[in-house]
Amino acid sequence: MYQYNDFDSAFLAERNRQFRAQVGRRIDGSLTEDEFRPLRLMNGLYLQLHAYMLRVAIPYGTLSSAQMDKLALLAEKWDKGYGHFTTRQNIQYNWPKLNDVPDMLDALAEVNLHAIQTSGNTIRNVTADHFAGASADEVADPRPVAELIRQWSTDHPEFQALPRKFKIAVSGARDNDRAVIMAHDIGLYIVENDAGEVGYQLVVGGGLGRTPMIGKVLKDFIRQDDLLAYLEATVSVWNLLGRRDNKYKARIKITVHEHGIEEIRRRVEDRFALIRPTFGGFDVALLKEIEAFFANPEFTSAPVDAYTAAYDADPLFRSWADANLSAHKNDDYAIVTISLKKHGETPGDASAAQMRAMAELARQYGHDELRISHEQNVILPHVHKSHLPAIYAALKEQDLHTANIGLISDIIACPGMDYCALATARSIPVAQQIATRFDELKLEHDIGHLQIKISGCINACGHHHVGHIGILGLDRAGVENYQITLGGDATNTAAIGQRVGPGFAYDEIVPAIERTVRGYLDLREDENETFIETFNRVGLAPFKAYIYPEAQANAA
Amino acid sequence: MARAFTPKVVTANHLLEGDVIYMTASGDWTRELRDAELLTDEADADLRLLEAQQQTAVTVGAYLADAKSGPDGRPEPTHFREEFRRTGPSNYFHGKQAEA
Numbered sequence: 198m199y200q201y202n203d204f205d206s207a208f209l210a211e212r213n214r215q216f217r218a219q220v221g222r223r224i225d226g227s228l229t230e231d232e233f234r235p236l237r238l239m240n241g242l243y244l245q246l247h248a249y250m251l252r253v254a255i256p257y258g259t260l261s262s263a264q265m266d267k268l269a270l271l272a273e274k275w276d277k278g279y280g281h282f283t284t285r286q287n288i289q290y291n292w293p294k295l296n297d298v299p300d301m302l303d304a305l306a307e308v309n310l311h312a313i314q315t316s317g318n319t320i321r322n323v324t325a326d327h328f329a330g331a332s333a334d335e336v337a338d339p340r341p342v343a344e345l346i347r348q349w350s351t352d353h354p355e356f357q358a359l360p361r362k363f364k365i366a367v368s369g370a371r372d373n374d375r376a377v378i379m380a381h382d383i384g385l386y387i388v389e390n391d392a393g394e395v396g397y398q399l400v401v402g403g404g405l406g407r408t409p410m411i412g413k414v415l416k417d418f419i420r421q422d423d424l425l426a427y428l429e430a431t432v433s434v435w436n437l438l439g440r441r442d443n444k445y446k447a448r449i450k451i452t453v454h455e456h457g458i459e460e461i462r463r464r465v466e467d468r469f470a471l472i473r474p475t476f477g478g479f480d481v482a483l484l485k486e487i488e489a490f491f492a493n494p495e496f497t498s499a500p501v502d503a504y505t506a507a508y509d510a511d512p513l514f515r516s517w518a519d520a521n522l523s524a525h526k527n528d529d530y531a532i533v534t535i536s537l538k539k540h541g542e543t544p545g546d547a548s549a550a551q552m553r554a555m556a557e558l559a560r561q562y563g564h565d566e567l568r569i570s571h572e573q574n575v576i577l578p579h580v581h582k583s584h585l586p587a588i589y590a591a592l593k594e595q596d597l598h599t600a601n602i603g604l605i606s607d608i609i610a611c612p613g614m615d616y617c618a619l620a621t622a623r624s625i626p627v628a629q630q631i632a633t634r635f636d637e638l639k640l641e642h643d644i645g646h647l648q649i650k651i652s653g654c655i656n657a658c659g660h661h662h663v664g665h666i667g668i669l670g671l672d673r674a675g676v677e678n679y680q681i682t683l684g685g686d687a688t689n690t691a692a693i694g695q696r697v698g699p700g701f702a703y704d705e706i707v708p709a710i711e712r713t714v715r716g717y718l719d720l721r722e723d724e725n726e727t728f729i730e731t732f733n734r735v736g737l738a739p740f741k742a743y744i745y746p747e748a749q750a751n752a753a
Numbered sequence: 754m755a756r757a758f759t760p761k762v763v764t765a766n767h768l769l770e771g772d773v774i775y776m777t778a779s780g781d782w783t784r785e786l787r788d789a790e791l792l793t794d795e796a797d798a799d800l801r802l803l804e805a806q807q808q809t810a811v812t813v814g815a816y817l818a819d820a821k822s823g824p825d826g827r828p829e830p831t832h833f834r835e836e837f838r839r840t841g842p843s844n845y846f847h848g849k850q851a852e853a
């Protein structure tokens with residue numbers, strides 16, 4: 198893992214000192230709220246419905262055990278004993294007091310964590326494939342380049358007052374995108390060209406929110422030594438061209454849409470030609486330095502009999518292994534996804550005790566590494582298979598052994614009206630009820646791979662547009678109302694879901710989802726055809742008949 | 754045509770705690786919506802809001818929220834957002850519901 202050098206540590210300490218002084222000045226009245234607000238946002242501090250909310254970055258989703266322990270400490274000492282992991286690989290604390298925030302930030306700095314640029318019109322926390330460095334399907338580990346981008350973008354003087362927020366994600370697996378690359382302002386795929394050189398494909402102008410867009414390829418292959426200059430050129434072009442008259446039209450997706458990808462490309466190339474000479478190779482040297490921090494752990498080779506024995510003997514362990522393990526590039530290893538989606542619980546929440554337990558598992562069995570996925574789960578990326586039964590037993594003690602990864606109850610949900618000041622409806626209870634309902638029906642494993650994503654307003658923090666089933670909570674004349682979209686796809690075959698029709702009231706939405714899923718079970722060719730495959734084959738119309746049976750009856 | 758004025762309460766978040774507060778008839782702050790002053794006159798409401806906004810050492814983001822008079826004559830929310838603000842989240846027994 199990346200370790201801070203003296204410069205990084207001094208930089209962070211100075212930022213925290215400044216913010217402590219700013220908080221002091223706000224409290225003693227020398228700063229107004231209008232003056233203080235942008236300062237607190239720059240440090241990840243929001244004011245939500247019931248309290249302040251502190252958003253802490255988990256760069257490219259990677260944590261050490263010590264860092265996870267520190268997150269647990271914050272939850273316990275300054276919050277209500279839990280934290281919420283988000284779709285942008287952040288953790289959010291929902292109940293801090295203004296006075297305590299500087300102490301929280303200092304505690305985070307002890308383990309190289311911070312909240313810088315987790316909000317505001319800046320380049321945000323860079324996200325990455327949560328299986329980085331572990332999966333067999335990647336060209337290269339995306340985290341070194343994500344770290345390079347973090348260092349380049351943090352406090353970048355040209356990019357502190359962008360037209361709007363700017364989100365970058367990186368994946369090393371072009372054909373197996375787990376990082377929603379196509380829905381980012383800039384998405385990078387690490388690719389190999391015909392000559393076998395490693396470089397980057399750059400996708401621009403994706404985004405969700407009020408105007409969802411799938412990203413477009415800006416350049417197919419960028420050489421490693423050109424990357425930072427190319428990124429800088431792209432953000433720079435948007436910084437000048439992006440609309441500041443209307444915040445709903447300010448994101449780069451709108452700029453690309455209004456000017457066309459050709460014109461953006463032309464401008465970026467011009468700018469690139471201008472600034473490329475100023476990048477004299479320090480970036481390549483730095484990347485090399487960073488790469489050394491991300492070397493693979495020493496994989497042990499030992500028999501995996503303990504695993505196969507447990508797999509054959511224990512049906513509960515088998516069911517968990519089938520759902521929650523993914524292929525590791527080393528055959529004796531597995532990638533373990535720990536579900537934060539126990540049926541009926543809040544998606545993405547973990548208690549301090551659970552965080553500590555996961556940190557301990559990583560320390561004991563996982564080469565000291567944890568990951569946070571945009572799907573709001575926790576990953577142990579490098580686990581020798583012989584340890585899996587012990588890990589399962591330990592997870593069970595903490596109620597972390599739910600076997601549902603990729604299944605219908607593995608739902609992404611934003612905080613919604615339960616916490617968020619911008620929400621138009623709740624999303625958490627809808628997720629809780631759907632998970633509980635399908636658990637009762639015992640249909641989950643039969644249904645198979647199905648992603649439900651729920652947002653509590655049009656901002657789409659819950660990624661509803663790219664859910665196989667998306668749910669958007671709205672306020673219709675003072676009551677909660679939920680719109681369903683179908684056919685969204687968050688992978689490299691990204692697609693925006695299509696709206697099925699009129700929305701549903703709070704107490705009607707779960708039955709409507711049940712009808713949708715029962716429709717799928719009827720419509721699928723066989724149990725090997727997943728929900729999204731069925732949808733792509735038959736389209737929206739047959740599903741509508743299930744979702745709106747009365748309309749169908751009336752028409753008959 | 755001007756819309757008819759509907760009753761309001763002055764509400765904000767507390768600067769230090771961040772929690773929801775309401776203005777009382779005496780111009781103090783309370784954590785309980787039921788103890789807030791229900792403002793039925795528009796000019797009055799605007800004046801009270803200005804007072805609240807000037808108290809920058811206490812309030813953040815003061816605004817007028819719709820409310821109605823409940824059976825006991827005390828203010829009640831008319832919109833579910835204000836219902837959540839006076840209660841707390843629905844996924845945990847946290848916030849105001851746990852403090853009462």
Ligand code: HEM
Nearest residue numbers: 283284285361404405406407448611612617619656657658
């Ligand atoms: C609770 C406080 C939050 C606030 C005030 C907030 C605010 C916003 C706003 C205003 C947008 C639309 C921005 C635009 O299109 O320009 C947005 C989008 C988004 N936010 Fe949040 N958000 C919050 C929580 C979250 C959480 C908890 C997550 C992750 C679970 C998240 C992840 C995202 C994502 C993924 C998008 C849409 C993708 C895109 O940027 O196009 N946000 N948020």
Ligand code: SF4
Nearest residue numbers: 611617620653654658
């Ligand atoms: S989608 Fe809306 S309700 Fe949900 S967290 Fe984002 S801004 Fe809040």
